[in-house]
Amino acid sequence: MSAALEFIRENFDLSPQQERRFAALDSLYRDWNAQINVISRKDIDNVYEHHVLHSLAIAKYLQLEGLADDFSASSVLDLGTGGGFPGIPLAILYPSAQFVLCDSVGKKTIVADAVSRALGLENVSVVHARAEGLPQQFDYVVSRAVASLPDFYPWVNGKFRKGILYLKGGEVNAEISAIMARYRLARGSIHTWHVDSWLRDSYYEGKLVIHIEK
Numbered sequence: 001m002s003a004a005l006e007f008i009r010e011n012f013d014l015s016p017q018q019e020r021r022f023a024a025l026d027s028l029y030r031d032w033n034a035q036i037n038v039i040s041r042k043d044i045d046n047v048y049e050h051h052v053l054h055s056l057a058i059a060k061y062l063q064l065e066g067l068a069d070d071f072s073a074s075s076v077l078d079l080g081t082g083g084g085f086p087g088i089p090l091a092i093l094y095p096s097a098q099f100v101l102c103d104s105v106g107k108k109t110i111v112a113d114a115v116s117r118a119l120g121l122e123n124v125s126v127v128h129a130r131a132e133g134l135p136q137q138f139d140y141v142v143s144r145a146v147a148s149l150p151d152f153y154p155w156v157n158g159k160f161r162k163g164i165l166y167l168k169g170g171e172v173n174a175e176i177s178a179i180m181a182r183y184r185l186a187r188g189s190i191h192t193w194h195v196d197s198w199l200r201d202s203y204y205e206g207k208l209v210i211h212i213e214k
Contacts, residue, residue, distance in 0.1 A: 004048035011060060012093060021092045021119045025052060028118055029083065032111045038083030050203060055086030057195045058142055058165045059093050061209040064193075070162075072096050074139035079131050079156060080104075080146030084112035086167065090142065091116070091124045101126045102134065131155040140165060149175035149210070153183065164212040167195075172208060179212075189213045 005022055008014065014022070029047050033039050043050055062068040072094045078087030081101040091099045099121075101112050106128045113126040127134070132155065141160045144167040146152060156164060176190050191211040196204040 028115050036107050036111050038108050038111050051085050052089045055089035060198050061193045077138040077141045079143045081112050082108050084115050086144050091121050099124045104130045150178045153179045166210040169207040
């Protein structure tokens with residue numbers, strides 16, 4: 001954990017409170033995962049390397065693209081949050097943004113809500129719902145590989161004002177082409193960024209941040 005936390009410090013300007021919150025994630029997820037399994041038990045030792053840092057790849061992309069200030073003042077929906085990824089790490093990093101963490105599986109939202117409350121994240125609310133049941137619109141939608149893009153996009157179509165930031169691996173060109181054609185998205189409105197250009201680990205080979213602009 002200390003190496004991962006140091007890596008986060010090197011890449012983002014953290015306050016002491018943010019450092020404490022990132023440092024607390026390990027014990028919080030270990031304790032809750034023993035009760036409600038939201039992270040593979042084989043992977044709980046890699047909560048920072050495979051989950052926290054993966055979530056923060058969105059933040060690194062925003063930083064590189066000059067979008068971090070805009071995002072930090074935005075409303076954000078994390079759809080299919082599971083136990084709170086990518087929403088909770090992003091909420092720690094962007095305390096001025098307002099996050100709604102949404103999942104259709106109730107036991108997962110119990111964990112996300114408990115972790116966010118234990119951290120004192122006043123910019124997070126957690127809802128047990130499907131995207132279609134949310135009445136409001138958000139500036140951004142974030143998510144981590146909950147479905148293929150052709151399945152995911154209709155769930156959030158009309159729910160965002162500025163863009164989608166989607167973490168996904170594998171071959172995505174056909175999926176991107178499908179939603180561009182189906183929803184008549186403008187050429188150049190979808191961008192991909194290779195996570196392993198930042199997180200130089202074989203685990204991240206082929207993993208992408210996919211940015212779909214409004």
